Amino acid sequence: MTSAPQPVLYVHGLHKSYRGRTAVDRVDLSIAPGERVALIGPNGAGKTTTLMSCLGMIEPDAGTVELLGSRTRRARRAALARVGYTAGQLPLPPHLRVAEYLALFGRLYGAADPGEQALAGLRRFGIEHLARRMGAELSSGQRTLVGIVKATMHAPALLVLDEPTSSLDPEVARRARRGLLELCGAGDAALLITSHNMAEVEQLAQRAIFLLGGRVVLDGGIDEIAVQFGHRTLEDTYLYLSDSQPQSAPSRGA
Amino acid sequence: MAITLPADSPVSALRRILAVAIRHGHVTRRSPHRIFDIVVWPVVDSVLYGSIARYMHQTASSAGSSRLALLVVSGIIMWHVVYQAQIAVSTSFFEESYSRQLPAMFATPLRPAEWLLGAALQGMIKVVTGVTAVAVAVAVLYGFNLTDSGAGIVPVMALLLLTGWALAVIVAGLVLFLGSGSEALTWGLLFVILPLSGALYPVSALPSAVRPLSAVLPTTRTFDVARAVASGAATPWGEFGIAAAGTAALIVAALCFASVAMRVFWRRGFISRYL
Numbered sequence: 001m002t003s004a005p006q007p008v009l010y011v012h013g014l015h016k017s018y019r020g021r022t023a024v025d026r027v028d029l030s031i032a033p034g035e036r037v038a039l040i041g042p043n044g045a046g047k048t049t050t051l052m053s054c055l056g057m058i059e060p061d062a063g064t065v066e067l068l069g070s071r072t073r074r075a076r077r078a079a080l081a082r083v084g085y086t087a088g089q090l091p092l093p094p095h096l097r098v099a100e101y102l103a104l105f106g107r108l109y110g111a112a113d114p115g116e117q118a119l120a121g122l123r124r125f126g127i128e129h130l131a132r133r134m135g136a137e138l139s140s141g142q143r144t145l146v147g148i149v150k151a152t153m154h155a156p157a158l159l160v161l162d163e164p165t166s167s168l169d170p171e172v173a174r175r176a177r178r179g180l181l182e183l184c185g186a187g188d189a190a191l192l193i194t195s196h197n198m199a200e201v202e203q204l205a206q207r208a209i210f211l212l213g214g215r216v217v218l219d220g221g222i223d224e225i226a227v228q229f230g231h232r233t234l235e236d237t238y239l240y241l242s243d244s245q246p247q248s249a250p251s252r253g254a
Numbered sequence: 255m256a257i258t259l260p261a262d263s264p265v266s267a268l269r270r271i272l273a274v275a276i277r278h279g280h281v282t283r284r285s286p287h288r289i290f291d292i293v294v295w296p297v298v299d300s301v302l303y304g305s306i307a308r309y310m311h312q313t314a315s316s317a318g319s320s321r322l323a324l325l326v327v328s329g330i331i332m333w334h335v336v337y338q339a340q341i342a343v344s345t346s347f348f349e350e351s352y353s354r355q356l357p358a359m360f361a362t363p364l365r366p367a368e369w370l371l372g373a374a375l376q377g378m379i380k381v382v383t384g385v386t387a388v389a390v391a392v393a394v395l396y397g398f399n400l401t402d403s404g405a406g407i408v409p410v411m412a413l414l415l416l417t418g419w420a421l422a423v424i425v426a427g428l429v430l431f432l433g434s435g436s437e438a439l440t441w442g443l444l445f446v447i448l449p450l451s452g453a454l455y456p457v458s459a460l461p462s463a464v465r466p467l468s469a470v471l472p473t474t475r476t477f478d479v480a481r482a483v484a485s486g487a488a489t490p491w492g493e494f495g496i497a498a499a500g501t502a503a504l505i506v507a508a509l510c511f512a513s514v515a516m517r518v519f520w521r522r523g524f525i526s527r528y529l
Contacts, residue, residue, distance in 0.1 A: 018522070049523065050501050050527065052357075052523070055360070057360050057518075057520065057525040059521045061493065078261040078262045078363055079261075080261070080363050081261035081362070081363045085358065085361035086358070089529065090354055091353060091364055092353075093277075093353040094353060095281040096277065096280055097280075100276075100277075104276070104277045107272070108270050108362040108363065109363070110269070111257060147358075200485070
């Protein structure tokens, strides 16, 4: 008899309010090792609050977060060594060279050879020529790619990306997606990603969790969702769900 | 396959502390304008207060005024230990805040205390540079030699260094709580403490209404000791013990305050300010 592998991220009953306004309402989610999951929903649906709560940057009012088997704040902080995080809109420090910035995070993650791992990460995304450039000299797309390298250079078990390709042109976005898929395929890394680009979600994720008004209104396989709702594409389903009121949305697991 | 060291080992903690120190070392070396904080303003302060002290000495021309001038000049040097220690750590924290690196840093195993130690470590370079600049300026311009005070000045400077770091922790807590707009507090806090602590004069010179405030500041006792040592007297160890206890209490209070501010930061979702 074989038991199911322990999830890399397990969230149960997550609840968060800001000054009486509910941001996240009893969210449950679980991500298995190597699984690629997209957290989707309109602006203000609670995606970023959910991600930040999972990473310990927001303290939930209620609920449980277990990151790589660690539940307490202290244990989860140690577990962050095996998690990679970046957000598409985050800048780079202007006074650091790309290689210095990556070496800094390599050391913070505990990478044994941060310089070499940074270089390998830059090569993976085809931007090794940026290693000596200063953060302030990069375009927004280049900064985003360096952010992705930072999140992936230590071969994390879980990769958390908040709208990682929002500032990238189509060609660079495709290169970023290819690199992410290669990393997830080779290293068995799980992926939790938020995106408003449904074509990207279809390419990157195996499963989508739809948040609306802070609640999970849909959690299913990418290939099944559109069929289930009688739509042609994930985007059509997204628009249909966004137009629905949370009360009339399909029940979880639909 | 990347090799990763255990995150909770002391070696990993030390590597994270050094990583933060190196990161801010790069920033300092590439920010020529910071030379104003580290060297230029301290030297300007030396000229300002040193000249006031010399003028008072010339007009009064008594033995007492000569001692007073000495106390003002030595007070400037002592004050810049607090100033540089506080500014070095606070501006490093502002660097993380302005460049919106807090979410990325908090998503690693880095502990707040490790960040603080890293920032303080690289800040030592600024403290040594700034205090040396002031000491050289007053030696060249006013003939006051700090080394004449003897080794007794070293523990006093250590207390002032710790005071500066404690103030930086309070400022970091305020920034976490109030946001980056509270930058003015970095300097504002210092300029409240400078006159109340009697850094350049005995607290008996303060208006009686503010003396109770002065009495509760641990820096007041430390500057009392600094004045005694600078004037060539033996270190008053009893007074030093009280100053050390007050500094320890300030450090504990600063850490408690920052810890509460951090809890509020997590609880109210203030991280969203940096996304």
